[in-house]
Amino acid sequence: MKIGELSRQTGVSRSALRFYEQQRLIPPARRRSGQRDYEARDATAVAVVQLARKAGFSIAEVRQLVGEFGRDRWRRLALRKLDQVRETSERLREMRVLLEKLLDCECPDLDFCGRIIQKHSARRGAASRSRR
Amino acid sequence: MKIGELSRQTGVSRSALRFYEQQRLIPPARRRSGQRDYEARDATAVAVVQLARKAGFSIAEVRQLVGEFGRDRWRRLALRKLDQVRETSERLREMRVLLEKLLDCECPDLDFCGRIIQKHSARRGAASRSRR
């Protein structure tokens, strides 16, 4: 399978696939007279990268995640990521609640409506300070 | 309240606050002899922006969301965003499941483990193609 086919199968552009290889997010493809030659399993690797990217992992994070699989460092990393994913989920839930409230209410401006969310986020304001 | 105080209260840097104003994500602050003078309500506006950003909204999206509040266009936009938030939540859930499975299993390499997720994402693969 050549790069165009893998691109079609995964929905990842050719240039992005080359970029992922260069960044070591996916294993370097075998070459047949210079051209990349992929197998079905490579689509799996790309799918993992895609999922991680969509879940908000940076290139560097994905590299660590796929590059050090199974080892102790990996477990620690994965556990940390799991926490981050849970936290991002929580923030998304808040945003969903905010949007639903805003769609529901009849306030004339966001300043007033916004108090809904501030009251909410104030509860854990100082606690969640100094992230990132 | 001057910009430094608002920055402290919200956890958003001074330069980012100026940037947000310039990008019209927050209302332009009243000036007292050239310097920005904020009120408590402005912290609300910043909180809304922060939440939206953390939920994955781009600057342009936040601008639309806060700039056209209440109008018809706004409702349509907000409903679309709500869908996006739900979808992102779903992807995060998948990533969480993947991480939990990987942490649980004893596969020697990610290629094998990855089949778990590919089997999963294949179910809705072609359907969710051509997003973005």
Added chain:
DNA sequence: GTAGAACTTCAAGTACACTCGAGGTCAAGG
């Protein structure tokens, strides 16, 4: 009234994640 912190604008710089273009190679059909 003067030091120094905090503020101002504006332009330029940075990090990330790709994307594009030039210039060239390879493979399949007519």
Added chain:
DNA sequence: CCTTGACCTCGAGTGTACTTGAAGTTCTAC
């Protein structure tokens, strides 16, 4: 054989979201 389209590398370009720095002004405390 030759065209056409997909591929190659490599360096430069793009968009996003800020950050930093220069050069100057204002506020606060002594």
